[in-house]
Amino acid sequence: xxxxxxxxxxxxxxxxxxxxxxxxxxxxxxxxxxxxxxxxxxxxxxxxxxxxxxxxxxxxxxxxxxxxxxxxxxxxxxxxxxxxxxxxxxxxxxxxxxxxxxxxxxxxxxxxxxxxxxxxxxxxxxxxxxxxxxxxxxxxxxxxxxxxxxxxxxxxxxxxxxxxxxxxxxxxxxxxxxxxxxxxxxxxxxxxxxxxxxxxxxxxxxxxxxxxxxxxxxxxxxxxxxxxxxxxxxxxxxxxxxxxxxxxxxxxxxxxxxxxxxxxxxxxxxxxxxxxxxxxxxxxxxxxxxxxxxxxxxxxxxxxxxxxxxxxxxxxxxxxxxxxxxxxxxxxxxxxxxxxxxxxxxxxxxxxxxxxxxxxxxxxxxxxxxxxxxxxxxxxxxxxxxxxxxxxxxxxxxxxxxxxxxxxxxxxxxxxxxxxxxxxxxxxxxxxxxxxxxxxxxxxxxxxxxxxxxxxxxxxxxxxxxxxxxxxxxxxxxxxxxxxxxxxxxxxxxxxxxxxxxxxxxxxxxxxxxxxxxxxxxxxxxxxxxxxxxxxxxxxxxxxxxxxxxxxxxxxxxxxxxxxxxxxxxxxxxxxxxxxxxxxxxxxxxxxxxxxxxxxxxxxxxxxxxxxxxxxxxxxxxxxxxxxxxxxxxxxxxxxxxxxxxxxxxxxxxxxxxxxxxxxxxxxxxxxxxxxxxxxxxxxxxxxxxxxxxxxxxxxxxxxxxxxxxxxxxxxxxxxxxxxxxxxxxxxxx
Numbered sequence: 171x172x173x174x175x176x177x178x179x180x181x182x183x184x185x186x187x188x189x190x191x192x193x194x195x196x197x198x199x200x201x202x203x204x205x206x207x208x209x210x211x212x213x214x215x216x217x218x219x220x221x222x223x224x225x226x227x228x229x230x231x232x233x234x235x236x237x238x239x240x241x242x243x244x245x246x247x248x249x250x251x252x253x254x255x256x257x258x259x260x261x262x263x264x265x266x267x268x269x270x271x272x273x274x275x276x277x278x279x280x281x282x283x284x285x286x287x288x289x290x291x292x293x294x295x296x297x298x299x300x301x302x303x304x305x306x307x308x309x310x311x312x313x314x315x316x317x318x319x320x321x322x323x324x325x326x327x328x329x330x331x332x333x334x335x336x337x338x339x340x341x342x343x344x345x346x347x348x349x350x351x352x353x354x355x356x357x358x359x360x361x362x363x364x365x366x367x368x369x370x371x372x373x374x375x376x377x378x379x380x381x382x383x384x385x386x387x388x389x390x391x392x393x394x395x396x397x398x399x400x401x402x403x404x405x406x407x408x409x410x411x412x413x414x415x416x417x418x419x420x421x422x423x424x425x426x427x428x429x430x431x432x433x434x435x436x437x438x439x440x441x442x443x444x445x446x447x448x449x450x451x452x453x454x455x456x457x458x459x460x461x462x463x464x465x466x467x468x469x470x471x472x473x474x475x476x477x478x479x480x481x482x483x484x485x486x487x488x489x490x491x492x493x494x495x496x497x498x499x500x501x502x503x504x505x506x507x508x509x510x511x512x513x514x515x516x517x518x519x520x521x522x523x524x525x526x527x528x529x530x531x532x533x534x535x536x537x538x539x540x541x542x543x544x545x546x547x548x549x550x551x552x553x554x555x556x557x558x559x560x561x562x563x564x565x566x567x568x569x570x571x572x573x574x575x576x577x578x579x580x581x582x583x584x585x586x587x588x589x590x591x592x593x594x595x596x597x598x599x600x601x602x603x604x605x606x607x608x609x610x611x612x613x614x615x616x617x618x619x620x621x622x623x624x625x626x627x628x629x630x631x632x633x634x635x636x637x638x639x640x641x642x643x644x645x646x647x648x649x650x651x652x653x654x655x656x657x658x659x660x661x662x663x664x665x666x667x668x669x670x671x672x673x674x675x676x677x678x679x680x681x682x683x684x685x686x687x688x689x690x691x692x693x694x695x696x697x698x699x700x701x702x703x704x705x706x707x708x709x710x711x712x713x714x715x716x717x718x719x720x721x722x723x724x725x726x727x728x729x730x731x732x733x734x735x736x737x738x739x740x741x742x743x744x745x746x747x748x749x750x751x752x753x754x755x756x757x758x759x760x761x762x763x764x765x766x767x768x769x770x771x772x773x774x775x776x777x778x779x780x781x782x783x784x785x786x787x788x789x790x791x792x793x794x795x796x797x798x799x800x801x802x803x804x805x806x807x808x809x810x811x812x813x814x815x816x817x818x819x820x821x822x823x824x825x826x827x828x829x830x831x832x833x834x835x836x837x838x839x840x841x842x843x844x845x846x847x848x849x850x851x852x853x854x855x856x857x858x859x860x861x862x863x864x865x866x867x868x869x870x871x872x873x874x875x876x877x878x879x880x881x882x883x884x885x886x887x888x889x890x891x892x893x894x895x896x897x898x899x900x901x902x903x904x
Contacts, residue, residue, distance in 0.1 A: 332371045553585075
């Protein structure tokens with residue numbers, strides 16, 4: 171029986187293959203059963219049963235489940251803080267798992283009743299969209315493993331979840347790499363939820379990211395299970411420790427006390443280049459786990475029962491996880507993956523040549539730029555642009571939500587400092603802000619993104635990413651202090667301080683792998699008067715509290731290779747140096763996508779209002795690029811949803827609840843469509859725009875979201891909603 175050319179097995183073929191049981195498939199030819207072995211480079215850590223069937227505290231494995239850590243829908247939707255630890259200085263691994271599941275769930279979706287949680291989506295809502303009285307608990311087994319390199323410095327965490335409902339006669343696996351920089355449970359609310367409800371095994375992985383917080387002061391690390399220990403005590407179970415000798419660490423601590431390192435930024439691995447292969451490794455680990463559970467017992471172990479040939483595999487995740495599944499499909503030379511669902515993916519095409527993007531019949535000037543390019547550009551202009559009249563969210567300003575006062579004043583200072591360097595024009599603040607916003611639009615953002623600039627900058631998205639990603643791409647050490655930036659916990663004035671013991675102990679669960687203040691924050695070492703957080707730093711170049719503009723100019727130059735203000739080429743003596751920029755740009759090149767999905771059925775879904783990963787640079791551009799690469803062999807379908815932005819968690823903010831809908835409401839639809847395609851051969855929905863209706867009402871007290879406001883992805887969209895292709899360009903209707 172041969173793999174069909176389109177990569178899809180029919181149900182009958184899969185059933186026939188399963189009937190072979192443990193017979194060697196494609197083995198040495200002597201008829202002996204193949205013995206199940208761990209994939210190369212993988213170490214198995216634990217196998218834990220999570221049998222919970224009623225909601226509890228989730229404080230031990232016996233009271234947890236796979237999907238909600240024993241908390242159920244009620245615990246996830248609760249507005250209360252994360253459940254308390256018995257000893258907040260030393261949480262147990264079970265307590266940390268419980269809180270990590272809750273914080274990741276609530277970080278990915280709008281976990282409010284009015285926003286649809288528990289009625290339109292959530293653990294108690296079945297795959298048909300019907301809310302049940304269930305709490306959504308899923309009992310089963312969880313395998314924990316680590317993918318490492320020969321040097322012991324990679325440490326990719328993988329968790330394979332096997333629900334009790336797993337059907338050995340119709341086996342399926344969902345590959346769910348984490349979104350953002352999150353840890354191993356970073357796709358629990360998306361790919362994991364759908365897969366576990368479907369009875370599939372779920373292969374979670376942090377893909378070389380995760381909450382790997384290293385404290386240079388006390389030399390402590392996270393173990394793989396989230397608990398803390400010194401680097402020496404943790405040994406091979408350390409998630410991440412900076413590659414510094416004791417003497418180098420001592421010298422660094424003397425010069426820069428109380429600093430922290432994060433794995434994605436400081437592992438010196440450029441982990442993004444491996445996101446695809448890490449996801450494929452998680453698939454192999456999932457098959458290993460399934461064979462351990464269900465394979466025939468042999469004298470040498472368990473027989474191989476499940477293989478890529480007889481097991482349906484869907485790769486599905488969001489944001490950085492969406493990039494990971496696309497990269498995995500591109501790198502899948504052995505036929506592991508059958509289909510792909512990429513939500514709001516960080517999709518970075520390797521080229522902008524040979525294709526185009528049109529919106530409303532007009533060619534888009536800027537598209538397909540790499541993440542580090544548009545992030546460092548936004549980091550320059552967003553705070554100034556957020557003051558433009560068309561970018562104002564009248565009902566609230568997120569500048570008021572963050573812990574430092576006078577953020578609007580600092581944004582005003584950014585406009586002033588940019589104008590002094592000739593980077594914006596205008597005689598008045600209003601003119602300067604309008605010019606900054608126009609520059610963002612010309613660089614690929616749209617009017618649909620205008621009111622999001624305030625939110626993204628106020629919550630630190632651009633300063634955080636502009637600090638972390640160039641460091642990761644260039645493989646810089648934490649000791650390099652790239653562009654004068656470091657990471658630390660800060661006090662109420664923005665001054666670096668020693669991280670609190672409780673905050674450090676809980677960081678595995680409370681943090682999201684970025685320098686979002688839980689507990690690490692980007693710090694500008696070279697600020698006037700001494701090191702300060704990015705929010706409070708006074709730049710030497712301007713003498714103003716302007717959100718560390720000097721650092722932002724340097725970070726931009728790392729990506730472009732030229733001085734941001736003068737346009738002069740970088741040199742060996744410039745800041746940054748040419749060598750530093752070369753390293754960053756080389757690393758960026760390693761992360762770009764080829765566009766060749768090998769003909770795999772693929773659904774890409776994105777929100778039109780996404781200002782973090784603009785559709786012109788990602789979803790639209792990758793769709794067009796894939797078509798230019800694969801031509802008629804392309805099986806990618808693109809769905810663009812109006813009134814949807816990147817962070818469903820923002821919908822709890824006043825103004826966001828009334829203006830935007832949760833993109834996650836379409837995740838199960840997309841997964842169901844892909845499952846039907848792979849199981850029955852049903853057509854995927856055509857390329858289209860889905861036009862939603864925001865909740866409206868009083869900002870901060872928007873009415874309850876209804877299904878009528880979220881029209882389904884159509885099998886036959888109206889002509890005005892169809893996304894097409896012409897002359898090499900994807901054509902998106904306005």
